[in-house]
Amino acid sequence: MNDIVDLTVLFYRYYSMYGHVEKLAEEIKKGAASVEGVEAKLWQVPETLPEEVLTKMSAPSKSDVPIITPNELAEADGFIFGFPTRFGMMAAQFKAFFDATGGLWRTQQLAGKPAGIFYSTASQGGGQETTALTAITQLVHHGMLFVPIGYTFGAGMFDMEKLKGGSPYGAGTYAGDGSRQPSELELQQAFHQGKHIATITKKLKGAA
Template identity: 65%
Template sequence: MSVWQPRCTSCPFIPFSYYSLYGHVGKLATEIQKGANSVEGVKAMLWQVPETLPDTVLEKMKAPPKPEDIPVIKPEQLPEADGFIFGFPSRFGMMGSQFLSFFDGMDDIWKSQKLAGKPAGIFWSTGYHGGGQENSALTAITQLAHHGIIFVPLGYTFGESMFEMGEVKGGSSYGAGTYAGDGSREPTDLELKQAFYQGKQVATVAKRLNAIAI
């Protein structure tokens, strides 16, 4: 999981690129990876986007250290993939600046349109109901559109669980999600199951498209 490995031409490769400050997005990412790898012939790996905050600020925010076994991805590695799933926390109703900075570093890739036609899903974490559960997804879709990436929404394919009203559940038809609250709330079993399902769904789409391209 910590190295960029060559793959067979018939096996879709999907990097899960995410940013997580307190670990909520990271936990969703782990379940999404499991879901993607449950699809036969798919290779899914976890990658972190670079941190942009200085260590002194992270210490004041009491942010835990980043996982050492998950490598940091560079934009130029993305064209090697057959599909993507991007995860990020919400900041004031939109994608966090760390992930925006990562997309800002993709100017050469955008000019060459090397990611055009490849599928991608998105997932996220917000503090509360009004923290961007929908708007964070919408602002992320604009990034995908400029690269010609095919957005793969969750839709309502997760079944009756999409209509769950008996408990708090993040996510929507755009993708999986969770609520962090003041930071103490952890992703629920239902949110993790939704994340697993999304990973499987995006991997299935990537596998189909990869088969057509070969």
């Protein structure tokens, strides 16, 4: 893929136990793919919990989205990272993956590359913004450029009539007891985030 002229490659890397983050990731990929000259790829990070534990947690089987290895990150021009919240921080599975990127950190191969964040929590006040804030430290040590969506989503950012996840830091959803799925408004915000970061990544690559 590196020999295709003017192609901007974005990696959408996520961890999803019950599928909520994965649904956002799929919509984010669609948004990125809507930008001409951008190739968007979905990747999962490895699961760290034993199968018997996942069974007790009633976690569904993983999708067939490929599992990424740390060194493959260097192939991308930009990233959007997605994960559920665990006590106001990213899930341990995603943190374990970041902990395995020491080789990339030593060589700073990800420095200067744009990155965004999206997330899922069980409830309002469940840590969506703190999850984003604590995740930014991972980007900083790699020299990546955090790209929030700000209020570029427009009126959807101010809708008070519907339950809606997400914030200026990135798209998000509320899972509740697991039965609630991302709403149409949340999916629209995810599509917007994909398009927004893809556009910025393409501009940065073109200016390099």
